[in-house]
Amino acid sequence: MAREKRTALILAGGRGTRLWPLSRRDRPKQFLSLVTDRTLLEDAYARVAPLVEASYVYVAAEEELLLRARPLLRQVPLVNFVAEPAARNTWPSCVLGTLEIAHRLGREATVLVLPADHAVRDEEAFREALDAGYRRAEEGAVVTFGIKAERPETGYGYIKCGEAVEAGPPAVRRGLAFKEKPDEATARQYVASDDYLWNGGMFAWRADRFLELTRECYPNQFKIVRQLKGPLAAGESARVAALYERLEATSVDYAFMEKVPAFEVVETDCGWDDIGSFDALERVLPRDGRGNIRRGEVYQLEGVGNIVFAAGGRPVALFGVDNNVVVDAGDVVLVYPKGAGQDVRRVVELMEEERADLV
């Protein structure tokens, strides 16, 4: 099939303050340097670059974030930066990106959708999975990627898988259902079973299949998709924006994947992490001999299991404290006990009331 038209659509939009105080409304996670000296967005590009040539990489986000992304991804042609008229979750992003790619490269192009704010330890395994995903998509499948669950994570979505389509590696299985964030007991069952994989929010399809299936399975949205095509090609941004407003502001998993008659799951064990909080950095960054993660200028005596982020251009010194998270963002300092990362949002809520300028 159209192997020469393998494209990557990096979703660089999305806001969030889970990594507050480093992440802010106008500087979301994908623009932070958490794992390497590069931003997560640059990491995402670098991971896929060996598979996809730069001119076939597309980046979708609201214009404000695109302008922030642009200097980080100079290799990507400017014309491949797809401006979302508004932040409306991943379904509208996927529609816009897929239409744009189909317009530019033809409907037989394959679209690989990748988030811009995740971490992957084993990039080789990751790319092997992507390669299998491209291949399956080229054959007409709608594909997602399921990451072998390493722990009963209640913050992730899961994909229930059925029979094998390809033995692999990487194995490709029938997808049965998407499961939203489970409770602890359910998550334990999922991890114990081979049939539940983490939903990494990555997808692949041929543009023509995406459009066909939308027409078949999601007809009310397809009407809008069809109307979008002309204005998008003509650059009529006011018209595009008006239509974009009418696309359902939901995730592509829910809007599309769950509606199509069949989807496939490429299974991978690539050390994927969505870095939902600073706590997650333990899993993706090397620890010192006492299990501490230290980024930036950190001076520590004693103390084990701390995660310290000196990102304010000033040193952080500590001694004697264990399992603390200390983040200096330059204009505010946050301290909390490791494992409580979910509660950062509560501090953010407090700050929204007290110091909205810092959120």
Next chain:
Amino acid sequence: MAREKRTALILAGGRGTRLWPLSRRDRPKQFLSLVTDRTLLEDAYARVAPLVEASYVYVAAEEELLLRARPLLRQVPLVNFVAEPAARNTWPSCVLGTLEIAHRLGREATVLVLPADHAVRDEEAFREALDAGYRRAEEGAVVTFGIKAERPETGYGYIKCGEAVEAGPPAVRRGLAFKEKPDEATARQYVASDDYLWNGGMFAWRADRFLELTRECYPNQFKIVRQLKGPLAAGESARVAALYERLEATSVDYAFMEKVPAFEVVETDCGWDDIGSFDALERVLPRDGRGNIRRGEVYQLEGVGNIVFAAGGRPVALFGVDNNVVVDAGDVVLVYPKGAGQDVRRVVELMEEERADLV
């Protein structure tokens, strides 16, 4: 006696980094605002001001620190700022200050020596003790002040007391000996006994008695003291500096109080604290409902017993951590477990190697 010549000699010298990262080599503790919005030096002045008119207050320190002190104590005549040619502990400071006061006001003036970096909760009780000290000094006694020991503090010096000279309150007792920082067991014995009081480093004497007793009990130093008189009066600073170098660089307790035939101790229970570390702030600052001390812009959810100092002009946010000390000095952040304040010096040693500019 010469009640109209009651003077206060505030010792504003001394360096130290026990309160690092707020205190630095060139910004020692007395120049920090730890207890009130004023610096400890200003607090020290304000505490004694109701007893001593401003023109009778003297401030002794190395010139560099005097220049820092000057804008804080505009009420005190500039001529009362006594420049120490070098930092040589409290004995030389007391010699210089007492000679200066004797020269200016006459040898019958009473000198009350006060450190500039302590905290006092009950200022009324404190001033009652000072008043008694002045009175005893005016009658010829060499006086120190003993603070009722509240806990078996091993970081303080103690004064062993004997029979009562005045029943009080405030009681005045014979002083028997100075005891340096005791071990834990000894400190417990001291606290259990009524005969051991904390040495607050405060003293009072009539200038003439100080000089007589120095001549009698410390003759080799008296030779230098006598030679200092003329050059000091004449402002011959090179000559003063040369003689100052020959004064023993030791504490006035050790050099003088322990040598005189008798000294008296005014007993007080004034909530005195030398604020040896941030941990001490619990004793002198109001706590919130959960036992937290918060200075500056601090946002906290949950967590008990923390001491948080946002002194960097930026907020500090925390949640879920207990009994932590968090200090933001603006150019560096320090985190340690409450109670480990003695170990801050070890971090300072590390920083001296790694970032001497921050010490």
